[in-house]
Amino acid sequence: MEVQSAIYTGWRHVFKLDPDREISDDRLDAICMSGTDAVIVGGSTGVTFDNTVDLMSRIRRYEVPCALEVSNEEAAVPGFDHYFIPLVLNTDKAEWLAGRQIQALRKFGAFIPWESTSAEGYLILNEDAQAAKLTGAQAGLDPESVAAHIYMADRLMHLPVIYMEYSGRFGDMELVKKALRLVTGARLFYGGGIDDAEKAKQAAAAAHTVIVGNVIYDDLDAALSTVEAVRTTATPIL
Numbered sequence: 132m133e134v135q136s137a138i139y140t141g142w143r144h145v146f147k148l149d150p151d152r153e154i155s156d157d158r159l160d161a162i163c164m165s166g167t168d169a170v171i172v173g174g175s176t177g178v179t180f181d182n183t184v185d186l187m188s189r190i191r192r193y194e195v196p197c198a199l200e201v202s203n204e205e206a207a208v209p210g211f212d213h214y215f216i217p218l219v220l221n222t223d224k225a226e227w228l229a230g231r232q233i234q235a236l237r238k239f240g241a242f243i244p245w246e247s248t249s250a251e252g253y254l255i256l257n258e259d260a261q262a263a264k265l266t267g268a269q270a271g272l273d274p275e276s277v278a279a280h281i282y283m284a285d286r287l288m289h290l291p292v293i294y295m296e297y298s299g300r301f302g303d304m305e306l307v308k309k310a311l312r313l314v315t316g317a318r319l320f321y322g323g324g325i326d327d328a329e330k331a332k333q334a335a336a337a338a339h340t341v342i343v344g345n346v347i348y349d350d351l352d353a354a355l356s357t358v359e360a361v362r363t364t365a366t367p368i369l
């Protein structure tokens with residue numbers, strides 16, 4: 132099991148920037164200086180070595196910790212503070228659970244900074260998300276199935292991070308809270324549809340770490356308001 136001193140252990144609020152989307156220097160400055168705990172670089176489609184290097188080098192002008200969520204082997208770029216490797220748990224397509232990752236490990240295994248690389252068990256719960264369509268995720272899980280996936284990821288697989296992903300839609304906070312009550316070692320990430328401070332507070336009361344993505348591109352002020360909202364919400368205590 133991963134030691135609890137991992138860089139992301141204390142992260143409560145994270146912005147996720149997509150290398151496949153444009154962001155101006157001014158907007159990037161606002162995000163990196165916002166007081167967020169970290170920036171994750173990642174996206175489900177259109178992520179390349181070049182657009183990842185470009186975004187990383189711009190974020191590197193700031194002190195904010197910066198992690199890469201590696202979504203394809205071409206986009207494995209050195210120089211990040213941390214690497215997350217997604218494994219989609221709720222798909223029947225084994226290539227998204229382990230197949231593609233194993234192919235990438237054949238190539239990069241000897242060069243991976245293991246002390247700063249973590250698996251992320253993804254539960255993709257919005258059937259309309261690009262990531263759900265790409266991976267064939269069975270997004271409509273009932274609460275018992277969510278619990279079973281959490282038991283598998285947390286208790287059997289001992290994954291350090293479980294990510295409840297509703298990308299593009301605000302999720303079911305009761306389900307997230309229920310998942311949080313079941314995890315023993317994993318850190319629970321929540322992401323999806325947070326587009327104002329109120330939703331950010333709700334998510335912060337349900338999960339360990341709250342991830343804010345698309346609203347950065349749609350309404351920067353609303354995105355920035357989520358930082359304080361999360362910071363002033365108590366970490367859920369079990």
Ligand SMILES: CC(C)=CCC/C(C)=C/CC/C(C)=C/CC/C(C)=C/CC/C(C)=C/CC/C(C)=C/CC/C(C)=C/COP(=O)(O)OP(=O)(O)O
Pocket residue numbers: 149173174175176200201202203204207208209210214216217218219227228231232233235236239242243244248253260261262265266296298299344345
């Ligand atoms: C020295 C050196 C090169 C250092 C780097 C070494 C390193 C750490 C290498 C990694 C090797 C490795 C094991 C790579 C794995 C690559 C791989 C094929 C992973 C598969 C990932 C996966 C399951 C992808 C499916 C899609 C998914 C779950 C993506 C996660 C991110 C996500 C959901 C983003 C949201 O997407 P977005 O585009 O924003 O969508 P919306 O339209 O909904 O907004």
Ligand SMILES: O=P(O)(O)OC[C@@H](O)CO
Pocket residue numbers: 147296297298299300321322323324325342343344345346
């Ligand atoms: O883009 P949104 O909907 O904020 O979701 C954030 C993140 O979970 C995406 O991977």
Ligand SMILES: [Mg+2]
Pocket residue numbers: 149298344345
């Ligand atoms: Mg997105």
